């Protein structure tokens with residue numbers, strides 16, 4: 334599919350827009366560092382193709398990455414001092430194109446984290462951009478390793494206590510949960526320990542089932558127990 338903007342003439346990267354995207358793919362291990370934006374914040378043809386290839390799924394499927402997503406990721410990167418963005422998942426081809434259920438399937442989402450930055454801080458910055466008017470999806474995975482960011486028509490947030498690739502365990506009221514669960518706290522959910530905003534820890538599955546929030550999750554301090 335050739336985007337319509339190309340038919341009209343894609344912008345050229347003339348060097349006036351210095352915004353950088355510097356990404357590393359977690360699974361392949363390769364990196365990309367480009368200044369992809371030309372006029373009006375639209376990606377230039379060559380750089381857009383390179384990034385689209387970088388965002389390909391593990392079967393090699395690709396779809397042109399949404400320019401708005403690229404702009405948001407560049408903004409996130411700039412906000413956090415230009416640190417490299419680690420990409421866990423970009424585009425994911427749908428098994429059934431008639432039944433889309435993820436912004437990853439339309440190349441409008443990225444699962445990312447940054448060296449030296451708590452995922453909660455990354456998530457909170459996603460919410461800051463929402464408050465500034467960006468229609469983003471911001472997903473926090475306290476037991477996982479990433480933050481989900483997508484571009485959509487209406488801003489939304491969620492907290493999912495599942496580990497990566499497992500079935501979702503959504504917190505029913507994410508706003509209240511976020512208020513009660515501060516950065517730096519650990520949470521013991523039955524026998525599983527979730528290191529909040531950490532990368533390595535994940536629950537052992539004990540939290541699966543009904544209501545992982547509330548009585549099953551008891552906050553402790555990071556140094557506790």
Ligand SMILES: [Zn+2]
Nearest residue numbers: 442443444481
């Ligand atoms: Zn995601």
